Amino acid sequence: MSPDVCDLTLIDLPGIARVPVEGQPEDIGKQIKRLIKKYIIKHETVNLVVVPCNIDIATTEALQMAQEVDPDGIRTIAILTKPDLIDKGTEKRILKIVHNKVIPLSKGPKGKCGLPKPCPGNDYSFKVSSGATNIVGPRICFEGKILNDEARTLIADLGSAYISQLKFRDNWVFVGGKKTMAQISFEQHMKNERETNKYDSWPEMIEMEGCIPQMF
Numbered sequence: 001m002s003p004d005v006c007d008l009t010l011i012d013l014p015g016i017a018r019v020p021v022e023g024q025p026e027d028i029g030k031q032i033k034r035l036i037k038k039y040i041i042k043h044e045t046v047n048l049v050v051v052p053c054n055i056d057i058a059t060t061e062a063l064q065m066a067q068e069v070d071p072d073g074i075r076t077i078a079i080l081t082k083p084d085l086i087d088k089g090t091e092k093r094i095l096k097i098v099h100n101k102v103i104p105l106s107k108g109p110k111g112k113c114g115l116p117k118p119c120p121g122n123d124y125s126f127k128v129s130s131g132a133t134n135i136v137g138p139r140i141c142f143e144g145k146i147l148n149d150e151a152r153t154l155i156a157d158l159g160s161a162y163i164s165q166l167k168f169r170d171n172w173v174f175v176g177g178k179k180t181m182a183q184i185s186f187e188q189h190m191k192n193e194r195e196t197n198k199y200d201s202w203p204e205m206i207e208m209e210g211c212i213p214q215m216f
Helices: 028-040 061-069 091-098
Strands: 047-052 076-081 124-129 139-142 171-176 185-190 207-212
Touching: 028 061, 047 061, 061 076, 076 091, 124 171, 171 207, 185 207
Parallel strands: 047 076
Antiparallel strands: 124 139, 124 207, 171 185
């Protein structure tokens, strides 16, 4: 358990049976598929699809089911197993899968700080989360490095408009920089107000991410 991350429940769903064995109903395959779809269709579910490297990922039935409910691959992660069983000469095919060129999936970090894709050119990457109640803790990432402790001593010098206005349980995120092409800052502030709070005595979580141009 951790106060800084959300709780997750891992549900191990049965494999898809094709031929019923003794005592199983004739439609066991359909029953299992209905059970699987009941869980993977939910938008809050992250689908982990385990695929052995020695089979064709494009014909994997479990991945096809995941694509039906998540066509953009936003909440699907493919896990490749048994790399020691691949045939000689198929290494390049496996690398294409690993590089997301066969079955495009969006889940999982592609750039620094968990951004969906790397920042262009020499831009800096960042991701800031304010946290929410005692479920999600605050987090500051810059260029792949977590800066929670160091950042607190730098904020006052970076031009925040809200740093002096923050009150008890307010949510606030800020990114600013001096060594950029222009004086650029990103900032959001969510006040702790009973009428607008999403979590009883806590406001809604704030999150920012993006790229900051470097100074040349």
